[in-house]
Amino acid sequence: MTVMLAIRNLTRRFPARRSLADLLRGRPRQAVHAVEQVSLDVHRGETLGIVGESGCGKSTLARCLVRLHTPDAGSLAFEGADVLALEGPARRAYNRRVQMVFQDPYSSLNPRLTVGETLAEALHVHAIVPKADIPARVRALLDLVHLPHDAAARRPHEFSGGQRQRIGIARALAVEPHLIIADEPVSALDVSVQAAIVNLFMELQDRLGLTLVFITHDLRLVRHMTHRVAVMYLGRIVEVGPTAALFAAPRHPYTQALIRAVPQVKPGRRTTEAAVIGELPSPLEPPPGCAFHPRCPLADATCRRDIPVLEGRGGAWDVACHQA
Amino acid sequence: MSLLDVVDLRVTFSTPRGPVHAVDGVSFCVASGEVLGIVGESGSGKSVTLRAIPKLLHANAAVTGTVRWRGADLHTMPAEDLRRVRGGQIATVFQEPMSALNPVLPIGLQIDEVLTAHTTLDTAARRRRAVELLGLVGIASPTTRLDQFPHEFSGGMRQRAMIAIALAAAPALLLADEPTTALDVTIQDQILKLLLRLVADLGMSLVLVTHDLGVIAETCDRVAVMYAGRLCETGSVHNVFLRPQHAYTHALLRSMPGEGAARAMLVPIPGQPPRIDRPTAGCAFAPRCSFVEDLCTTTRPPLIDVAPQHRSACYAAARLPVRAA
Numbered sequence: 001m002t003v004m005l006a007i008r009n010l011t012r013r014f015p016a017r018r019s020l021a022d023l024l025r026g027r028p029r030q031a032v033h034a035v036e037q038v039s040l041d042v043h044r045g046e047t048l049g050i051v052g053e054s055g056c057g058k059s060t061l062a063r064c065l066v067r068l069h070t071p072d073a074g075s076l077a078f079e080g081a082d083v084l085a086l087e088g089p090a091r092r093a094y095n096r097r098v099q100m101v102f103q104d105p106y107s108s109l110n111p112r113l114t115v116g117e118t119l120a121e122a123l124h125v126h127a128i129v130p131k132a133d134i135p136a137r138v139r140a141l142l143d144l145v146h147l148p149h150d151a152a153a154r155r156p157h158e159f160s161g162g163q164r165q166r167i168g169i170a171r172a173l174a175v176e177p178h179l180i181i182a183d184e185p186v187s188a189l190d191v192s193v194q195a196a197i198v199n200l201f202m203e204l205q206d207r208l209g210l211t212l213v214f215i216t217h218d219l220r221l222v223r224h225m226t227h228r229v230a231v232m233y234l235g236r237i238v239e240v241g242p243t244a245a246l247f248a249a250p251r252h253p254y255t256q257a258l259i260r261a262v263p264q265v266k267p268g269r270r271t272t273e274a275a276v277i278g279e280l281p282s283p284l285e286p287p288p289g290c291a292f293h294p295r296c297p298l299a300d301a302t303c304r305r306d307i308p309v310l311e312g313r314g315g316a317w318d319v320a321c322h323q324a
Numbered sequence: 325m326s327l328l329d330v331v332d333l334r335v336t337f338s339t340p341r342g343p344v345h346a347v348d349g350v351s352f353c354v355a356s357g358e359v360l361g362i363v364g365e366s367g368s369g370k371s372v373t374l375r376a377i378p379k380l381l382h383a384n385a386a387v388t389g390t391v392r393w394r395g396a397d398l399h400t401m402p403a404e405d406l407r408r409v410r411g412g413q414i415a416t417v418f419q420e421p422m423s424a425l426n427p428v429l430p431i432g433l434q435i436d437e438v439l440t441a442h443t444t445l446d447t448a449a450r451r452r453r454a455v456e457l458l459g460l461v462g463i464a465s466p467t468t469r470l471d472q473f474p475h476e477f478s479g480g481m482r483q484r485a486m487i488a489i490a491l492a493a494a495p496a497l498l499l500a501d502e503p504t505t506a507l508d509v510t511i512q513d514q515i516l517k518l519l520l521r522l523v524a525d526l527g528m529s530l531v532l533v534t535h536d537l538g539v540i541a542e543t544c545d546r547v548a549v550m551y552a553g554r555l556c557e558t559g560s561v562h563n564v565f566l567r568p569q570h571a572y573t574h575a576l577l578r579s580m581p582g583e584g585a586a587r588a589m590l591v592p593i594p595g596q597p598p599r600i601d602r603p604t605a606g607c608a609f610a611p612r613c614s615f616v617e618d619l620c621t622t623t624r625p626p627l628i629d630v631a632p633q634h635r636s637a638c639y640a641a642a643r644l645p646v647r648a649a
Contacts (some may be wrong), residue, residue, distance in 0.1 A: 160596050190365040191535065195579040195594035203589075217509065220538075224581035224590070244586060261513035263538030265580050267561045270542055272521040274514040278553035279478050 004179060004211055005042040005065065005098075010035055010074035012060050015056045015243050016284055034060040037074070038233040039310065042179065043195070044214035046271045047212040049226035049243065051219060051258070055283055056232040065213070066100045070163045078179075096126050099177035103184035109156040115142075116152030122174040137174075146201060162193035165179045169200065179211045181305065187216065198225055219262045223247050228316075231255045234283055237310055241317035251324040252311065254292045279313040290322065298323040326353035327497060327529055328414075333389035335372050335381065335553075344601045347371040348553035349389075351627070354497065359523055359530045361561070363537060364554070365597055369553035370533045373499050377531075378410045393497075405629070412442040415490035419502035420480035425474040431458075431485050432470030435492050442493035457488040462518060474512035480511035491522065497529045498522075504539065517542050537580060543566055547575045552598040552608035555627055559634035566647060569636035571616075572609045574644050607638070615640035 013031040025208040035057040050058045062068040065076065067083065068127050078094060086094050102108040110118060124130055129137045139149050145166040156164055163299045165185060172180055182201070185193040202225060205212055214226055222229050223243060230240040232251065239252040250256045275278035278295035281287050290308050293299040302322045310320040335347035354360050362369040370551055375381050377391055379399060391398045393409060401409075412549045417426040429569060435454040439445055445453060451470075458466035461484040474482055490498055500519065504512035520543060523530050532543060540547050540561060547564050549556040549572065557570040568574040578591045595612040606611065609619040619625075619639055627637040638644075 019629050053510065161598070190597055190599070191537070192365060192576060192579055192593035194592075195581070195590035196594075198581065199589050199592060201585060219509070220581045223586070225587055257510060261510045263513075263516075263536065263542040265538045265541050265577065265582065266567070267541045267565045269519065272524065274510075274515050274517040275515070279480055279511065280508065 001046075002043045004044045004079060006075075006077040006269065007040045007042075007061075007065070008075045008077075009037055010038045010061070010064060010071050012057075012064055012069055012071050012078065019270070021036055030284050031161035033235045033286055034283065035071070036286075038232075038235075038237055039074075040215060040230055040237060041242065042211060043228075044211055045209060046227045047201075047214055048231040049222035049227055050213065050215045050232060051217065051222050051229060053217060053280060054230035054260075055234070055280060057235040058232050059183050059282075061232070062100065062181050062213070062215050065181050066095065066098055068100070081164065081221070087153055092126070096175045097177050098179045098181065099175060101165075101168050101180060101185045103187055105161060105168045105188070106156070108168055109115045109171075111156055111166060114155055115147075115159075115323065118167070118171055119174050128175055136208060141170045141174055144173060144204065160193075160200070161189050165189065165197050166200065167196075169204070173204070173208075177210070179213070181213045181215070183215045184217070185214075186221070187218065194221075198238055201225065203210045208232050208319040219259060220265075233282060234286050236291065236320065237318075238292065238321070239317075239319045240310070241319075244316065249320045251317075252292075252321045253296045255297075290320075296323075319322075327356050327394060328354040328453065328531075329390075329392040330373075331390045331392070333373065333391065334387070334389070335369070335376050336386045338384050339601075340600065345603055346385075346553050346600060347376060348603070349476040350548075350553075350555045351389075352548050352552070352555065352558055353528050354377055354531055356496070357523065357527050358546065359532065361540040361546060362531065362533045362550060363535065363540050364550035366533060366599055367552070367597055369600070370535075370550050371501050372553075373550070374416075374499050374531060374533045377499060378414050378442075379406065380414060380416065382599065394470065400466045406646060408442070411438055411494050413493075414494045414497045414499060415493070415495040417483070417486050417490050417500040417503045419505050421479070421486045421506075422474060424486060425482060425489075427474055430471050430473055430498075431477070431488075434485075435470075435489050437515035438489055451491070454488075457492055458485070460491065460522075461485070461488045462514070463488070479507055480514065483511075483515055487515075487518065491526075494526065495528065498529070499531050499533075501533045502535070503532070505534070512539075518542070519589055519607075534605040537565075537577065549576075552604075553600050554608060555637065555639070556609070557625075557634075557636040559631070560634075563631065563634050567634075568644065568647065569630045569634060570609075570638040571613045571640050571642040571644060572638075575612075575614070575649070577647065612638070615643055 011033040016030040018029050043081050052058045064071050092299045116138050116179055120134050123134050137268050138152050143266040186197050214282045231241045233254050260275035276295055287294055289305045290303045308320040308322050310318045313319050331351050333350045338346045342543040362370045362575050377389050414459050432454050439450040455466045463469050463484050518611050544561050547561050548558045556572050577591045593612050598608050606621040607625050612614050625639050627635050630636045630641050
């Protein structure tokens with residue numbers, strides 16, 4: 001298994017707005033700790049799931065990977081090359097090979113361009129095919145995502161949510177990427193439509209040998225379609241391992257709670273016992289030590305003091321927990 | 325005897341582009357202490373059905389049919405009586421607590437409004453009751469929290485506060501419209517478990533509207549499946565999930581991840597969700613259905629008993645494959 005993208009100690013913080021009162025009292029500016037010291041490998045050909053609840057930093061991480069955000073610290077190596085140092089043509093080449101599919105297919109497509117123009121623009125900017133071949137390539141892309149050829153002449157508003165997401169995927173595929181980062185690509189869709197888009201991702205991956213980073217809050221999807229999964233909590237990865245094994249026997253208390261909290265589509269599991277108590281802490285002031293300790297049934301003095309390190313537990317399985 | 329009886333409910337919105345039949349002949353009942361789930365995709369009419377019960381729809385909605393509450397028709401009773409039922413005996417919790425709560429009033433005052441309207445308690449007793457209610461829904465340091473405003477609460481805490489307001493007058497029926505859809509999964513789990521505990525402890529009935537089959541499976545006694553403003557199927561959660569008798573329910577359950585082996589292709593429902601502004605003659609699901617026959621496209625299937633306590637509106641009910649347990 002070769003490493004395609006190596007993420008090391010990636011950190012991204014966003015300065016919070018300071019109130020006038022804070023300014024007058026000379027309080028320091030606070031920062032949202034969106035992504036903290038994340039290290040993760042993306043292997044060639046795999047589907048890597050990144051899961052977590054809102055504010056855990058999964059979308060910020062995704063945007064750092066395609067350089068929509070510049071990380072404050074850490075490194076990013078794509079096939080050995082330092083991504084953060086890339087400039088000009090080299091950076092464009094990286095963006096060609098690493099493409100993003102966004103959550104909301106309504107706002108990520110230009111409403112004034114026809115689908116054909118959107119796809120042709122990507123083909124033209126990255127000079128993927130000679131100008132004369134663009135119409136044929138547009139049709140081939142529409143075939144790939146199972147849209148009719150007449151879609152090329154229509155504008156995004158004429159399509160349903162599921163079809164729009166197919167257009168978003170076709171746009172990402174236009175530049176022949178090796179790695180696709182998909183940020184909640186099916187969350188805005190109805191259940192009956194979701195399945196078709198999930199199938200499309202799996203089919204394209206098998207046909208084109210793509211590597212896929214699939215970011216979602218939906219654990220059922222992650223369990224179904226990913227090879228490995230990384231669980232994030234408050235900006236950090238708390239556990240990463242092979243999907244089937246991790247879901248069968250999660251080791252981090254947060255992963256355990258998260259999996260228990262997902263309602264199963266099977267009747268007869270009714271209890272009144274919640275999987276985990278408490279709320280997500282503010283990323284402005286993450287708790288000292290392990291960020292999960294205020295909600296964790298196993299927490300002790302060490303957890304309240306020291307940030308646990310993500311370390312190997314055998315079988316390509318890493319856990320960041322003092323107790324597990 | 326059932327607490328709530330909805331018979332042939334129809335809701336039509338008049339819009340600039342013509343009438344939209346959002347709810348099209350829906351009948352169901354809710355027994356005392358029961359948890360009924362209404363499930364459907366966007367545009368299925370599930371939320372409109374829920375809001376039509378206590379007459380919470382806008383003026384452009386024309387509602388017909390009867391909604392009987394303990395035998396009395398809510399839609400024909402005098403406004404004065406309806407006001408006593410609404411908030412007093414039937415309370416509602418909405419999806420987005422930030423837009424349902426009044427942002428300029430402290431939470432305590434919003435609870436107090438309900439207590440003033442529906443109880444005879446004096447000021448001090450109302451304050452004690454408000455503290456008690458916040459404690460009941462799991463809000464820590466309730467005395468301090470009473471004087472805070474909605475923006476000082478987190479999403480989960482706001483939904484707890486909404487539930488506290490709804491419970492203030494000790495209603496017999498709680499209507500919850502996607503109460504956990506805006507929340508994270510661990511918080512959703514806490515809120516659903518809270519609702520179940522309240523149902524058990526207070527002997528309340530609950531109607532829960534959701535798009536999530538998992539939420540239905542783990543929370544409800546009975547389920548009503550809606551599609552294009554119509555009721556497809558009603559029955560116990562156990563029967564509907566294990567032996568669905570409507571082709572739509574069957575297809576919906578089959579499309580869920582986790583049914584087959586890991587990375588096996590899912591079984592999507594072909595086509596697009598229906599447009600309710602263009603009603604169909606036969607079964608609304610017919611264009612997407614893999615069990616469709618001629619009759620389905622011409623004649624609307626009636627909702628009939630297919631087994632004890634299990635009703636379905638599907639000509640293919642007997643032909644549906646049995647799902648593996």
